[in-house]
Amino acid sequence: MNLADKVLAVNNDLPIRTDRPVHNGKVRSVYWLTEQDSKRLIKEKGYDVAEDAPLAIMLISDRISAFDCIWHGEGGMRGVPGKGAALNAISNHWFQLFKKQGLADSHILDIPHPFVWIVQKAKPVMIEAICRQYITGSMWRAYAKGEREFCGIQLPDGLKKDQKLPELLMTPSTKGILKGIPGVPEADDVNITRKNIIENFKAFNFRASSDVERYETLLKQGFDVISDALAELDQVFVDTKFEFGYVTDAAGEEKLIYMDEVGTPDSSRIWDGPAYRNGEIVENSKESFRQLLLNHFPDPDILLNKDRMDERQALARDNALPTDVLMEVSKTYVGIAEKVTGKTLMLSENPKAEIIDILKNKYGLID
Template identity: 35%
Template sequence: MIPENIDDIIRRQFDKTLNSTNFTALGEFYEGKVRDNYIKGDVRIIIATDRLSAFDRVITTIPFKGQMLNQISSFWFEKTKHLVKNHIITIPDPNVAVVHQCEMIPVEMIVRAYITGSAWRAYTKGETTSGIILPKGLRKNQRLDDIILTPSTKAESGHDIYISREKILNDNMVDKDIYAQMEEASYKLFKFAQNYCYKNDLILVDTKYEFGLKDGELLVTDEIHTQDSSRFWISNSYDERLAKGEEPEILDKEIFRGWLMDTYPDIFPNIAPSQKIPPISSQIKIELAKTYMKSYKKITGSEFKPEVSDVKERMVKNLKKANYL
């Protein structure tokens, strides 16, 4: 038998992707851009949908994306559970994580091994990030001598507000002992993932961790080391590109943002909140699904094996089997 072409598999999944859910029986509903959350008592059910967001809008769905993201995060939680306790209870379906509902800590821990993104923009203006003073003369995307922590608080607008360690502790935003545990956990998780990624020719550039308390115990929550919470670069082209002053090769979404801006220059990047999303071609959706598959392989070290199936149907079956529905 000739193995089916991957493009065809992805195409067959187009009308079976998971765009939205409506499981009122699972609990109180909270909708994120990409994930649907249901809360009942001390259990939270996080469903990774196939929604793809860019420029702060949900643009389309991408076959297998939710599954890949949930499985990448679950992979890391499993690999690091001996280092830091996490919120996972069980993974009843490839798209679903059942977790301990925690009292969330209002500070996110952002860990950086390279200077890029918003920390770079601040640096060029002579500003610090979370009060951290960096050496003079750094170049964009350069590796830092030491990993730094730039904590932030979640702003309503979705943009991070950086805050210094001193202020967090002086204002009692987080208990001193808990904060020390968060710092230790962040370093441990980051260093573990960084080393793992290097072996797969990947640089873990920076990432964000969210923590919560469950019966007074600190747990790492949300998702970890996914493309939505972290920045990854390809390591074997990094030095050459840095030397030439070029941007590093990155994973995922950037090709899509580029496609949107090239195809619809009048609409992107500054799409208005009320503006209708223009048509998205099958070809770019297939490209993107394949890019996510490549990333899945790079990050986890194993091949993603797509199976065409109606995600919602399968999920209902699995949630029933596990007694959540």
């Protein structure tokens, strides 16, 4: 079997029983289960959810996206070996730690296979909850140009690139295009302030204004749990993105939970501790791939300038990246997953066949 066959690139074509279209995201595909299958699994497996809760199979892939494009490699490599399994393993680890430490539940109910989550439907809070402990990336680029206010927070003069910030900053942005909120542009991924959220909490899908404080608490607690655990591994947790939503449990209680993924190399920046103390930045996250792309192409502005999206998509479509580039990314993802979980990451020879077998024979979701 060649390397390309071990990559799960297409993940929206499995014969899972569903009566709705498969939702195909950049990295994950979501199969909504039929009402009958959802009810049957809740009963059979004893999931702590309302008996009529809609469930879904969330299937990760090895695709890699950066700068809002999907990239591929030579020799038919449509993704990065081990990336999907690494992302799921890391998220699973942090979600379990959050639960163990009494923070909040996640949307995951069951993990039938390293690539697969069974999740409950949540009503999402329409915020990309971003936390920053160091000044780098887009924040540094804006700061270097003279900007001092970020999401309503004033930063002092004299900060240096990549230095630790005086405190953990919450710099939220919109998730999707929100309409009719005063002072918030009708565009995806625009920075918002705490004041915007509190004054319009219902527009962001919060049930009550007190939940804004709850989300901030969960954000800070989640960041601290991951940061402390990574510090023990001599890794620096730089910044990250969380997502939240509401679900109803078996007792009929509505609660705010973590959803999507947490603390992964896709949603966070993680730096190597010894290198950082030595004045170097060694990325153990997708940021290393982004930097590689910026260095690889002669005109990096195409990747950074949203007005050049057509050219950027053409760049991703027409350029197969060298195999060693994707293998370097694989090494980063697998390496940090094994560091975080303390376990060897088992890579499937044929993930699709394994998934079909498990979902058919153990969950009765494939005819």
